[in-house]
Amino acid sequence: MTPDRSRPRATHYDLVVIGAGAGGLVTSGGAAQLGARVLLIEQHRLGGECLWTGCVPSKAVIHAAQLARNGGGQRWAEARANLDQAITTIEPHDSPERFEDFGVEVVIGRASFTGPDAIEIGGQRVTARRFVIATGSDPAIPPINGLGELPFFTNDTIFDLDEQPEHLLIIGGGVIGCELSQSFARLGSLVTLISNSALLPREDPEAVAVVRAQLIADGVTIIENAEVASAGGEPGAIRLTLADGRTAEGSHLLIGTGRAPRITGYGLEAAGVETGKGGIVTDAWLRTSNKRIYAIGDCRDGPRLTHAADQDARTVIQNALFPFRKRKDYSALPAAVFTDPELAQVGLTEPAARALHSDIKVFRQDFDHNDRSVTEADMRGFVKIIVLGKRVLGVTIVGAHAGELLALASFAVSGKLGLSDLANQTFAYPTLAEALRQAAEQPGQAALFSPFMRKLTALFQRLP
Numbered sequence: 001m002t003p004d005r006s007r008p009r010a011t012h013y014d015l016v017v018i019g020a021g022a023g024g025l026v027t028s029g030g031a032a033q034l035g036a037r038v039l040l041i042e043q044h045r046l047g048g049e050c051l052w053t054g055c056v057p058s059k060a061v062i063h064a065a066q067l068a069r070n071g072g073g074q075r076w077a078e079a080r081a082n083l084d085q086a087i088t089t090i091e092p093h094d095s096p097e098r099f100e101d102f103g104v105e106v107v108i109g110r111a112s113f114t115g116p117d118a119i120e121i122g123g124q125r126v127t128a129r130r131f132v133i134a135t136g137s138d139p140a141i142p143p144i145n146g147l148g149e150l151p152f153f154t155n156d157t158i159f160d161l162d163e164q165p166e167h168l169l170i171i172g173g174g175v176i177g178c179e180l181s182q183s184f185a186r187l188g189s190l191v192t193l194i195s196n197s198a199l200l201p202r203e204d205p206e207a208v209a210v211v212r213a214q215l216i217a218d219g220v221t222i223i224e225n226a227e228v229a230s231a232g233g234e235p236g237a238i239r240l241t242l243a244d245g246r247t248a249e250g251s252h253l254l255i256g257t258g259r260a261p262r263i264t265g266y267g268l269e270a271a272g273v274e275t276g277k278g279g280i281v282t283d284a285w286l287r288t289s290n291k292r293i294y295a296i297g298d299c300r301d302g303p304r305l306t307h308a309a310d311q312d313a314r315t316v317i318q319n320a321l322f323p324f325r326k327r328k329d330y331s332a333l334p335a336a337v338f339t340d341p342e343l344a345q346v347g348l349t350e351p352a353a354r355a356l357h358s359d360i361k362v363f364r365q366d367f368d369h370n371d372r373s374v375t376e377a378d379m380r381g382f383v384k385i386i387v388l389g390k391r392v393l394g395v396t397i398v399g400a401h402a403g404e405l406l407a408l409a410s411f412a413v414s415g416k417l418g419l420s421d422l423a424n425q426t427f428a429y430p431t432l433a434e435a436l437r438q439a440a441e442q443p444g445q446a447a448l449f450s451p452f453m454r455k456l457t458a459l460f461q462r463l464p
């Protein structure tokens with residue numbers, strides 16, 4: 001029998017979690033399995049952005065676009081079928097029944113704080129020992145003249161699109177803009193991508209150059225460092241006018257210009273929770289200005305990624321339930337842009353490391369010297385390892401399967417390993433991962449094959 005999910009069964013819990021996206025699900029499921037009495041409140045459907053409007057549909061579209069590449073024709077319908085299938089397959093993992101089996105009490109409704117230690121939900125007042133806010137973020141819509149009068153898409157709506165866009169205009173050259181511009185181009189739409197920055201402004205520019213070249217080869221028209229001054233035209237024939245007078249016309253418009261944390265309309269002021277421009281302010285332990293309330297994932301100031309929300313959740317389970325506290329630490333948080341080629345980063349990029357330290361060293365290995373890249377006939381990209389002294393500060397990988405290869409690099413950065421730890425590994429031949437070892441062995445090889453070593457070797461050969 002389906003339980004009544006319209007109101008809580010009790011008035012007090014050990015932990016109340018607001019929002020059932022990646023952050024809220026991991027927190028509530030983990031805490032309940034550890035034995036805490038947990039109430040999880042979700043206003044819409046469990047799974048959040050990642051399942052319904054983010055990672056899952058976008059990666060399914062990317063996969064369909066890979067298959068469609070060079071196939072010709074308009075292939076959005078196939079991508080739509082693929083993304084619907086992916087969501088249907090993953091949805092049971094995030095179902096209320098599964099979390100109820102873990103011992104979580106699930107209520108569907110909108111929670112609102114009424115004071116520093118209480119919320120209201122389903123007309124009922126609920127108190128808790130600790131609260132976790134995991135309310136996520138909305139697409140940020142830029143203040144462009146005329147935009148309000150036109151139909152436009154965001155990640156909340158683009159994956160429900162029924163018809164193939166003839167010509168998709170995209171504002172924003174970040175992760176969404178790059179991943180989806182390439183996908184729609186490969187699926188057979190004309191695509192124009194406009195950004196007020198360079199593409200992927202936070203990433204290594206040399207790596208971005210490799211991605212940019214592929215987007216152009218796929219037919220994406222890219223306009224970088226350009227302000228969109230106004231939007232006009234009509235549905236089906238949208239015209240963007242840039243500040244320098246240029247115009248771009250298309251049938252559909254997608255906005256991917258960053259995120260706005262969800263911090264209004266649910267009583268954060270009444271709870272005494274401080275917010276800033278970047279979201280809910282948290283301390284080193286992810287506590288808000290109200291020490292009994294934690295904030296995790298996209299709603300707090302900090303990185304907005306599913307695995308960041310997951311990492312936050314694990315930190316908060318420990319901090320909210322146990323006396324041994326754990327600090328938040330994003331220094332080894334990996335990130336991948338799932339374009340083709342992929343761009344993956346962990347730790348500091350080369351420009352970020354140079355801004356902090358004057359004496360870093362950078363070791364780069366291009367994939368055109370990797371045998372597997374040659375046999376796969378895909379030699380785009382490189383591995384770059386950024387080192388301070390002996391310590392690996394960061395790794396940038398651009399190329400095929402860069403997101404997968406990054407796992408090894410993440411391990412090196414989070415484990416505070418030295419370059420020699422990577423250089424001394426033996427990797428299966430022929431694999432792309434060998435490029436990491438080849439980059440890591442560059443300084444050692446210079447020392448190993450030096451004139452001094454040559455003399456030493458010769459000397460040893462003369463010994464009886």
Ligand SMILES: Cc1cc2nc3c(=O)[nH]c(=O)nc-3n(C[C@H](O)[C@H](O)[C@H](O)COP(=O)(O)OP(=O)(O)OC[C@H]3O[C@@H](n4cnc5c(N)ncnc54)[C@H](O)[C@@H]3O)c2cc1C
Nearest residue numbers: 019021022023043048049050054111136297298304305306
């Ligand atoms: C197109 C796209 C692709 C992405 N791809 C990736 C990727 O490949 N890898 C990656 O790591 N990240 C990716 N992300 C980012 C990722 O989706 C988010 O960082 C992640 O989903 C955030 O999880 P969250 O739990 O913080 O918030 P959300 O998933 O947004 O969950 C918040 C939940 O809170 C609920 N809620 C809000 N207010 C209330 C309230 N008052 N009461 C009750 N419920 C409430 C909402 O309904 C929602 O379900 C992508 C994002 C987008 C937009």
Ligand SMILES: NC(=O)c1ccc[n+]([C@@H]2O[C@H](COP(=O)([O-])OP(=O)(O)OC[C@H]3O[C@@H](n4cnc5c(N)ncnc54)[C@H](O)[C@@H]3O)[C@@H](O)[C@H]2O)c1
Nearest residue numbers: 142172173174175176177195196197256257258304336337
């Ligand atoms: N693979 C992944 O992990 C993945 C994929 C998609 C999205 N995401 C997450 O989702 C979030 C949102 O992605 P996003 O691409 O919207 O944000 P983003 O921050 O990655 O990029 C936004 C881009 O829009 C540009 N921009 C901002 N205002 C503009 C304006 N008025 N006109 C033109 N350009 C403008 C910025 O300069 C920037 O290049 C990100 O935080 C990202 O972490 C992650």
